[in-house]
Amino acid sequence: MDDDDAADGDDVSLEIAHASDGKIAESISAKQEPRDRLAGWGFALANVALDTTASALTKIHGKALSTWDVNALRFGSAALMLSVVSCTASFLGRGSSDSDRSSFRWAKLPSQDMEVWGICTLGVAFTTFLAPALLNYALFLISLPVFTALSSLGPLYALPLGWFFLKERVSSSALFGAFLATAGATTLGFYAK
Numbered sequence: 110m111d112d113d114d115a116a117d118g119d120d121v122s123l124e125i126a127h128a129s130d131g132k133i134a135e136s137i138s139a140k141q142e143p144r145d146r147l148a149g150w151g152f153a154l155a156n157v158a159l160d161t162t163a164s165a166l167t168k169i170h171g172k173a174l175s176t177w178d179v180n181a182l183r184f185g186s187a188a189l190m191l192s193v194v195s196c197t198a199s200f201l202g203r204g205s206s207d208s209d210r211s212s213f214r215w216a217k218l219p220s221q222d223m224e225v226w227g228i229c230t231l232g233v234a235f236t237t238f239l240a241p242a243l244l245n246y247a248l249f250l251i252s253l254p255v256f257t258a259l260s261s262l263g264p265l266y267a268l269p270l271g272w273f274f275l276k277e278r279v280s281s282s283a284l285f286g287a288f289l290a291t292a293g294a295t296t297l298g299f300y301a302k
């Protein structure tokens with residue numbers, strides 16, 4: 110499949126074999142519709158806008174807070190919101206029939222063995238706690254435009270990791286996008302005050 114086929118909405122597959130030796134297993138195959146792709150772009154742009162706004166608010170109003178204070182507020186509020194959503198879904202699905210209750214399955218934790226939970230916990234520690242802690246520390250040391258540009262380069266690591274671990278083919282458009290993002294962040298870093 111070439112780059113144009115992937116961009117036109119062909120099947121996207123992710124396969125991770127689940128062997129009896131305890132490796133993680135899942136097989137996902139989905140058809141991307143143009144409308145879904147448009148919605149995805151909209152959500153991604155909204156995410157960038159919200160993330161940049163949150164960074165600006167943290168830099169302006171969070172000067173008295175440490176990195177760990179910011180993380181405690183961030184994860185404390187996230188835990189509270191997730192708890193409310195989970196409790197609400199459990200409450201709404203309580204008296205429902207089995208077919209109605211299945212629509213709330215997304216709110217339940219998956220059943221996994223301890224090894225998989227350990228790997229997930231390690232991933233969460235790195236990606237949602239330690240990385241934001243370093244980002245929050247950097248936020249107060251460098252200018253907001255440079256911070257935002259550098260923090261946006263994080264997804265570039267998905268290219269070599271996807272190639273190495275998942276054996277995903279890296280397309281020429283992905284490499285070109287990575288080059289543009291890196292060039293933009295480098296240029297901004299040189300000229301930002």
